[in-house]
Amino acid sequence: MSKVSFESLLEAGVHFGHLKRKWNPAMAQYIFEEKKGIHIIDLNKTIAQLEIASAAAKQIAKSGKKILFVATKKQAKEIVADKVSAINMPYVTERWTGGMLTNFQTTRKSIRKMANIDKMKTDGTWTTLNKRERLFKDRQRDKLEKNFGSIADMTRQPAAIFVVDILKEHIAVAEAKKLGIPIIAMVDTNSNPKTVDFPIPANDDATKSIAIILESITGAIKEGLEDRKTLKDKGADEEVKAESKKVEEVASEETKED
Structure with missing residues (x-):
């Protein structure tokens, strides 16, 4: 060292x-x-x-x-x-x-929500949504990425x-x-x-x-x-x-x- x-x-x-x-x-x-x-x-x-x-x-x-x-x-x-x-x-x-550590289960739920939106774009679900729903999901995904993207791999x-x-x-x-x-x-x-x-x-x-x-x-x-x-x-x-x-x-x- x-x-x-x-x-x-x-x-x-x-x-x-x-x-x-x-x-x-x-x-x-x-x-x-x-x-x-x-x-x-x-x-x-x-x-x-x-x-x-x-x-x-x-x-x-x-x-x-x-x-x-x-x-x-x-x-x-x-x-x-x-x-x-x-x-x-x-x-x-x-x-x-607030609660990123003390309420870690909620933090993990937010990360999973981000992953679920990504999955929707690959499994065909995304095409079943209308334009307004897709826009809402994209904005939600961007917000989650900003706050939790850098800790997405932190499973514990x-x-x-x-x-x-x-x-x-x-x-x-x-x-x-x-x-x-x-x-x-x-x-x-x-x-x-x-x-x-x-x-x-x-x-x-x-x-x-x-x-x-x-x-x-x-x-x-x-x-x-x-x-x-x-x-x-x-x-x-x-x-x-x-x-x-x-x-x-x-x-x-x-x-x-x-």
Whole structure:
């Protein structure tokens, strides 16, 4: 797992916090200094926390479970959609629908409704609908796709969630906490790091800062997925070897009897 350098974090502006008057005292341990009224995040602490969070994400991916990424703020949407879709993890970049986790069965029903509309277009049912009904179904499908399309493959609650801004995504954080789902999150100087399990002190407003943190987390997940595939392949090889050995033993016994 590659370590992010101090210099690259500095260049990405990860150290820039909020104005001193907006700070959350719980972030004191992660603040290096105050400069011109702005709190500066201690990047050595960021590196340490990022390593812990990345290791956790890697282990979850290695176990075959999903991590749900949540980032509905404008600066993060495109970055999350691009980097997270590449590792086949679910993500939410549009409005967080209340109950998405705590009322997961309803969420699954919405996803199934979307799938049913798609099925209608392939099994001939679509042609039996009039123009008005088709228009209604198309609009319904578009709305469902916008809200649930990126989590369509999430058949069960995630093993963890990754959040870019815990203040903006407070509903998602509250739902995860209620269900005991671990939270990995970027926490800026105006946030309370005690509300999440794996806080990563970082500027959660700048595009470059969000990108470099996501790069590290998604990179760790990719490594975890590769490790899982290697273990699976190794397991398959062991099975083949064991089966071959069994065949050889049987053949040997038959030869002896002859």
